[in-house]
Every structure is written in structure tokens, then in C-alpha cells.
Amino acid sequence: MRNGIRRTWGNVDVLQKYSKLNIKLLFLVDIDEMRLLRVKLENQLFNDIVQVHLPEYYELVTYRDAAIFDYSARYCSLAKYIFKTDDDVFINSLLLAKFVSQLNRTKRESTIVKCSNDLFNDEPLVMYGHPIYNSVVFRDTNHPVNKRYVVTLNEYKCNMYPTFLSGFGYLVPANVRSLLLCTFYRDPKPFHLSDVYFTALLGEYLNIRREQMSNFNYRIDEGCKRFLSKQDSIACGTGSHFNDNSDDLMNNYNLYWTKIMENNKLL
Numbered sequence: 001m002r003n004g005i006r007r008t009w010g011n012v013d014v015l016q017k018y019s020k021l022n023i024k025l026l027f028l029v030d031i032d033e034m035r036l037l038r039v040k041l042e043n044q045l046f047n048d049i050v051q052v053h054l055p056e057y058y059e060l061v062t063y064r065d066a067a068i069f070d071y072s073a074r075y076c077s078l079a080k081y082i083f084k085t086d087d088d089v090f091i092n093s094l095l096l097a098k099f100v101s102q103l104n105r106t107k108r109e110s111t112i113v114k115c116s117n118d119l120f121n122d123e124p125l126v127m128y129g130h131p132i133y134n135s136v137v138f139r140d141t142n143h144p145v146n147k148r149y150v151v152t153l154n155e156y157k158c159n160m161y162p163t164f165l166s167g168f169g170y171l172v173p174a175n176v177r178s179l180l181l182c183t184f185y186r187d188p189k190p191f192h193l194s195d196v197y198f199t200a201l202l203g204e205y206l207n208i209r210r211e212q213m214s215n216f217n218y219r220i221d222e223g224c225k226r227f228l229s230k231q232d233s234i235a236c237g238t239g240s241h242f243n244d245n246s247d248d249l250m251n252n253y254n255l256y257w258t259k260i261m262e263n264n265k266l267l
Contacts, residue, residue: 001087002027004250006046008257009093018266019097021104024048024076027087028068030056058148062194066184069177080104082177085169089237090224090256092216094264096234099128099214100171125179126209127199129170130218130235135161149193156191163210164200168218168235179206224252228259 010025028050029039043049052067054060065084072082081100085091107123137159138149172180183202184190191197203210216234227236236256 002042002046002049004253005087006048007250008253009091009260011257014261014266015093015097018094018264019101021097021100023097024079026050026068026071028052028064028071030054030064032056059192062190062192062197065194065198066181066190069172069181069184073177073181080174082172082174083169084172085235086167086237089168089235090227090253091169092227092234092260094260095216095232096169096171099216099234102214103128123173123175124209125176125207126211127165127170127172127176127203128211128213129165129199130168131163131210131212132161132166133163135164137161151193161196162200162204164196164203165210166218166235167195168237170195170199171213176208179208224256228256231263 005027006025012023012025015021015023025048027048029052031051031053032039039049039051043051050067050071052064054063054067068084069082072079076082081103083091083096137151137156138146139151139153141147141150180198180202183206184198191201199208199210202208213234216232217230218233218235224236227233
């Protein structure tokens with residue numbers, strides 16, 4: 001699975017030829033006693049794995065996401081943005097790089113205007129992704145996958161969540177990451193749905209705006225057919241890890257990436 005990402009949308013060499021951004025790809029993995037040596041050897045080859053001492057339970061996903069922010073703050077402190085996504089999501093990383101480049105240009109132009117007018121306001125607090133509005137809290141379900149999203153009244157009393165960003169992927173500027181981390185460290189009981197916790201609950205508490213990533217669309221469909229037919233689509237996924245078949249994953253990712261490269265005339 002990781003090799004499929006390295007060769008396609010996570011191919012840093014291609015991305016850095018396409019844009020002037022300095023990009024680093026990292027995989028966060030749980031501790032698996034049966035695969036410690038394999039993961040160690042893999043990291044020696046690619047130097048892109050961050051391993052956390054957490055068992056592989058969905059209920060701990062908030063702590064995993066916090067580990068991503070923590071690691072990037074400690075060891076990638078100069079990074080201006082962190083883009084977080086899941087391994088069963090395919091990202092049109094060329095569009096992502098284009099969006100970040102546009103943000104950088106906008107910030108530079110804004111800085112020039114501020115300096116010329118002697119205005120030195122702090123940077124705005126905003127995260128970028130695909131906002132989910134008016135999402136109802138799951139109280140009960142028989143769906144085997146959706147059971148992980150069930151939340152009791154003791155855990156969260158409201159019937160709807162504040163606006164949050166889709167777990168398909170969201171972009172966090174460094175100033176926002178610092179605020180999220182500081183608040184997480186002081187929270188005695190973080191909410192177990194990580195995307196809701198970081199982008200909605202903490203977003204509301206810290207007055208962080210959640211904005212659409214430009215005019216790019218997020219899509220989810222089996223085989224990413226709509227994703228491939230629309231050049232403004234930035235992410236797609238099946239929600240099933242492509243049936244957990246690594247060969248299918250590699251074939252599908254290669255297909256999607258080849259199409260994107262062709263659309264951008266990079267092949």
C-alpha cells in the first residue's frame with residue numbers, strides 16, 4: 001500500500017518538478033510486534049515512516065492524528081503546511097501542490113500590502129479541506145463500519161456536529177497546528193472521532209475557520225470513476241482499502257496517476 005502511494009500521488013520527485021514547493025511524504029504506522037523488523041528495513045530504504053506506540057484500535061485515531069502534528073512540530077518545524085489524509089484515499093497531489101502555491105503567493109502579496117500600510121496583524125486561523133455541514137450525530141446503527149462513529153449522549157450531548165473537514169484530507173497551516181496541539185495536550189479526554197475533534201470541536205473553540213480548498217471537489221465512488229472524469233477532483237476513496245488487496249491497490253493507483261499525468265501533459 002505504501003509503495004503504491006510512493007510511486008503515484010506521493011511521488012515527491014514528480015511533485016517537486018511540477019512545483020517549487022519543498023515536499024516531504026510521511027507515513028504514520030502503529031506498532032506491530034510481528035512487523036517491527038520489516039518496518040525498520042522499509043524505513044531505512046525510504047526514510048518516510050513514523051511509528052507510534054499505539055495499538056491498532058480505531059478508538060485511538062485522535063491520538064494518532066495528534067502524533068502526526070506532534071512529529072511535524074518537532075522534526076519539521078519549518079514546514080508551513082501539513083496535509084493529513086488516510087491511506088485508502090487517492091489524492092490528486094498536483095492540484096494540492098497548485099493550491100498550496102496559490103496560498104503562498106496570496107500570503108506574500110498580503111504581507112507586502114500590510115508592510116506598506118504598517119499593518120502587522122497575526123495570520124488568520126484557517127484550515128482547508130472539504131467542509132461537512134449539519135452532520136447528524138450517530139446514536140445507533142447496525143452498519144458494521146458505521147458502528148465506529150456511534151457517539152453516546154455522555155460523550156457528546158448535541159444532536160449535530162459543528163462544521164468539520166472531511167477525513168479525505170485537510171490542510172493545516174503551522175500556526176493552526178500549534179494551537180491544536182497545545183489544546184490537545186491540555187484536554188483530559190479528547191473526543192475519539194479525530195476529524196470532528198480537530199477540525200470541528202477545537203476549530204469552534206479556537207475560532208479557526210474551515211474553508212473549502214479553492215474550487216476543487218472531493219469525490220467518493222467505487223473505482224474513482226467520477227474522480228477520473230473531473231479534472232478538478234482532488235481526492236477520492238472507496239472506504240474499503242480497495243478490498244485490502246495490495247496488487248489491486250497498486251494497479252488502481254497506477255491507473256489514476258497515469259491519467260492525472262496525462263491530463264497535465266507530464267507524460
